[in-house]
Amino acid sequence: MFTHFSQKTLDFxxxxxxxxxxxxxxxxxxxxxxxxxxPLISLTEALTPTLLxxxxxxxxxxxVGGSVSRIWRDSRFSKDKSLFRDHMWTMFVRKKNVxxxxxxxxxxxxxxxxxxxxxxxxxxxxxxxxxxxxxxxxDFKKALRAYETQTAFQIEGDLYKKSRHPExxxxxxxxxxxKSISFTRYSDxxxxxxxxxxxxxxxxxxxxxxxxxGFLIKCExxxxx
Numbered sequence: 661m662f663t664h665f666s667q668k669t670l671d672f673x674x675x676x677x678x679x680x681x682x683x684x685x686x687x688x689x690x691x692x693x694x695x696x697x698x699p700l701i702s703l704t705e706a707l708t709p710t711l712l713x714x715x716x717x718x719x720x721x722x723x724v725g726g727s728v729s730r731i732w733r734d735s736r737f738s739k740d741k742s743l744f745r746d747h748m749w750t751m752f753v754r755k756k757n758v759x760x761x762x763x764x765x766x767x768x769x770x771x772x773x774x775x776x777x778x779x780x781x782x783x784x785x786x787x788x789x790x791x792x793x794x795x796x797x798x799d800f801k802k803a804l805r806a807y808e809t810q811t812a813f814q815i816e817g818d819l820y821k822k823s824r825h826p827e828x829x830x831x832x833x834x835x836x837x838x839k840s841i842s843f844t845r846y847s848d849x850x851x852x853x854x855x856x857x858x859x860x861x862x863x864x865x866x867x868x869x870x871x872x873x874g875f876l877i878k879c880e881x882x883x884x885x
Contacts (some may be wrong), residue, residue, distance in 0.1 A: 663702035665853050668695040670769045677746035700728050704750045706859035711752050714870045718752045761876035772853055774862050776869045777842025788883035803875035810868055817841040
């Protein structure tokens with residue numbers, strides 16, 4: 661049975677972040693487990709069959725430290741020394757702690773989002789990415805078609821200030837001129853977030869992005885070390 665998110669999920673994330681108090685968190689850890697962690701684990705489990713059909717090598721681990729994020733922040737290298745996050749996520753990648761393409765779902769007090777792509781692609785990945793696009797790769801054509809025949813997901817990633825391929829068609833420059841790349845759907849439809857329909861909607865979105873993910877994996881397989 662799917663355990664869904666609720667207003668109590670967001671209430672906990674907000675209050676816990678504002679209090680920023682380890683003792684309060686420990687006293688209310690049962691609320692975290694029930695309203696934040698359980699729905700994320702349930703969603704991870706519900707998405708797993710779809711994701712493994714897309715890529716059998718994806719890690720789908722319904723636990724904290726696996727696919728599910730920790731609520732504690734690592735503030736060692738950050739100016740923000742707060743103890744907790746006010747957003748949580750589940751992510752699916754072939755290998756953790758490596759900049760590989762991934763599928764993701766993120767919940768915050770303002771909205772939720774999901775999609776696929778790089779968190780931060782490295783130079784070798786993007787060189788391989790551009791080479792395949794410019795070569796007229798058939799898998800890129802499938803990825804481009806998948807993106808251009810939908811309206812839910814938007815392409816993201818910092819752009820170079822000056823186009824590196826000014827001669828390319830505009831729709832290709834939208835890909836070629838990125839320093840990193842991902843495809844994200846943002847939503848503030850909290851009725852959906854709080855419903856049993858959430859997992860099916862996200863799974864359908866992941867299926868839409870499957871050709872794009874497949875192309876990004878091909879870029880990784882063709883990259884030069």
